[in-house]
Amino acid sequence: MGIFALIIINKAGGLIYNRTFSEGLNQLNTNDYLVLAGTFHGVHAITARLNPIKEPPSPPSSGGSPNRAEPASGLEVMETENFRLQCFNTLTGTKFLLFTDTMQSNVDGTMRKIYELYADYVMKNPFYQLEMPVRCDMFERKLNSYIREINSSR
């Protein structure tokens, strides 16, 4: 079955893009999608704080740029019997959620490519308003052909 669905959540927890890529999936209505996006955003924020390991005290930096530790990334993968949810959090806080088959390989590569398509066809589009729902034909077209390629190769 390959890749099931993609959801993009903006940094405020709003749903800006959702699309399914295969037949015969349970459908959600728009409201449920919005709730899902908001809930995931909250859960992600909580998981980012749940760090059992005590952070080492940052050594006093001698001049130059301060040595900042990588912030905790929060939830990255969630696996269930039927699907696998991979989350990619960009540096600006946009989250990409990819629902795939549990056996799907190279999800990281797929995610990277989707982020690349987003950076190209959404962020470089003068008619896209930041943090608003994504409505870009080119993004849609490129994403569909990319996912179809992956799904049909299995």
Next chain:
Amino acid sequence: MSNLQTSKGSKEQAGLRYPSNGKTIYHRPLNRTRTSELSQASFAYLFSEMVGYASKRIESIQDLEKRLNTQGHPIGLKLLDLLLHREPTRSQLRPLNIIALLHLIKQQVWTSLFGRAADGLEKSSDPSKPDEYMIIDNEPLVNAYISVPKDMSQLSCAAYVAGIVEGVCDGSAFPARVTAHSVGKQQQGGEDGGAGGADGGKEMWPGRTVFLVKFAPEVMEREGFLGKG
């Protein structure tokens, strides 16, 4: 020359900023161009902002296209001079007839702007419009990442390139009006509405754009005289 010397002398001058080695764009030779390529991503972001700037307080889509056209026009004027300067001394002539001019645009102008020649050059097939020529680009670089929203469907951001072409035509004393029309999209829209006629060429190039060059009447008149002579 005097300008260059003063700029070297007083670096603390306000306004313009100079790189630490003191070499500004004016110090570079005009001829060496082979390696001066730019990042497409930076251009895409810059162009995106230019379109955003041009679409502030516009009344119609024609208005927006007009503004993009106006932004491109001075580039065309200057580019013509630069390209002719770069020609070997013997062939440093500005184009004298329409065909030579369009050929210059298709080859030199396109190559210097986009790294490849335009995909086609056609004369209008309508006999009542002998003054219209078409330059065809299958995938214009400026539109590479742009999806035009549905409510502005007749807009083509390649109007900026049309402005450049218009600048080149005006600069070589062939006043013309140049407009950009995306034909790939129209075809698709028509197919969606009507029967799904499969046109392979149009399907393959959804961003296919035609630059319609309409020369001023005096140009056609002069061309007529030249043809007789």
